Amino acid sequence: MQGLFRRLSSSSEHKLRSLNETVSFSKNHGMATLRVPELVPSPAQDSERLKQAFDGLGTDENEVIWILGHRNASQRRKIKDTYQQLYNESLISRLDSELSGDFGKAVLLWAYDPHERDAKLANDALRKHKRGVKHLKVIVEIACTTSPHHLIAVRQAYCSLYESSLEEDIASTVSAPLMKLLLGLVSSYRFDEEVVDLAIANSEASTLHEGIEKKLLDHDLIVWILSTRNIFQLRETFKCYKQKYGNPIDQDIKSCGNGDLESLLKTVTVCIESPEKHFAEVIRDSIVGLGTDEDSLSRAIVTRAEVDTMKIREHYTNLYKASLDDDVKGDTSGDYKNFLLTLLGARF
Missing domain, CATH: 1.10.220.10 (Annexin)
Structure with missing residues (x-):
């Protein structure tokens, strides 16, 4: 043992839409379930529709789901920037004030830029980790199922948001030996090509x-x-x-x-x-048993909808002999259900 270790060689239903809004699978990720329109309205048009959805008699949640639930990360970023320019208010802040419950939390998670979202998830995990190791697994997800470039962006966003580094906060809140493992994972920069020896x-x-x-x-x-x-x-x-x-x-x-x-x-x-196996297990664990762990369910679907939810769905069926979409549908309701199913690419 010593010889080996001596060398150190890481809503109700969506409204019907016109033909020019027929949706298709995201072109960026063949294994994603996010469906983006073939013809995407301009950020100004989307911003105007969102503003109208907020300013009517009660919020039009269906409109919010339809617009944001069919836009990729780059498109959502442009909508946020344009909305701020047009109306001099933050779209994130407006969503936060207009939407509530698990639906509101899921939409907000989706609206953040992916690296900012993961920085927030990591911070939330550190604040909650004394309730159980499952919270620290969120940091493992971020470090081990995303690209090295994304992980760097997460660490940069973390510094901007919390005026301390992710590494500092892990070191000050998590005890050894978990601290040692997490620090190794988040501070690493893996080679990002398919090279095997x-x-x-x-x-x-x-x-x-x-x-x-x-x-x-x-x-x-x-x-x-x-x-x-x-x-x-x-x-x-x-x-x-x-x-x-x-x-x-x-x-x-x-x-x-x-x-x-x-x-x-x-x-x-x-x-x-197998990231897809991991997230299939996260979704299953969030659904089975008494009550639903909505935070885990939302996180798994929101963070992977542009990445590999088709693979997750396939693994879910193989592991549990059940339909992921049907299980989500059976365990959620209302706008929250409709939003998650939209990200899963369901037609309903």
Whole structure:
């Protein structure tokens, strides 16, 4: 063990629309469920329609859902900028005052720029983490299921929003060994191309197995491998691990114990190996049991609608022999249900 570790080598129904607003799958992400119109109105037109939706007799939630729920991140950013210029008020602030409950929270989450959204989610996770390790898993999601460039933007946004760094706040609020793992994950900059070295994968699979076998899950080398190797390299390492030792790595980590470190480390490996499986599990866990965990449900759908919700839907069906859309529909209601289903690309 010492020899291996000595070297340190991370609403009611939508209104019918005219043909020129027929929606199609987002062109940017083939696995996304967000549907954007073939002909997108100008940001000024969208801003005007939103203003009218706010200023009528009661807020027209359907209009808000239709417009924002069918615009990608770049388009939403232009709408926010244009709305501010036209009406001298923040669209975010207006949405916050007009909408309420889980629906309002989900729309606000969607309206933020993705890196700002994740910075806010990370801060919220740190404030809540003493209620359970599941909150810290949100930071793992951000660090392990997004691009290195996005993670840098999240850290920059965090500094701007909270006048301290994400790393500082992790260090001051989370105790070791969870702190050590999270700091390794958020401060890393992984190589972002599909480059794999089979010899390294084989060697590091052995290193990870030795650490798991001896229950040294917070050893520097384990943290270093999981937080700095590129995602494709790590997937190959996990594949080698299963071939050599018989079990998936997350299963062996789970067998080490039921503590917070084991739980967090298992989430790291699943997020790296199969983000869609992780988010399918998040959605399922938010729905089953007594009551609904709306915050987790909203987060999973909002943050992945422009990324891989088609894959998540497929994994959900394979894992639980159930329809993700039907389960969301059965566990939510009203405007909140309609908004989530809109992001899932449902026609209803």
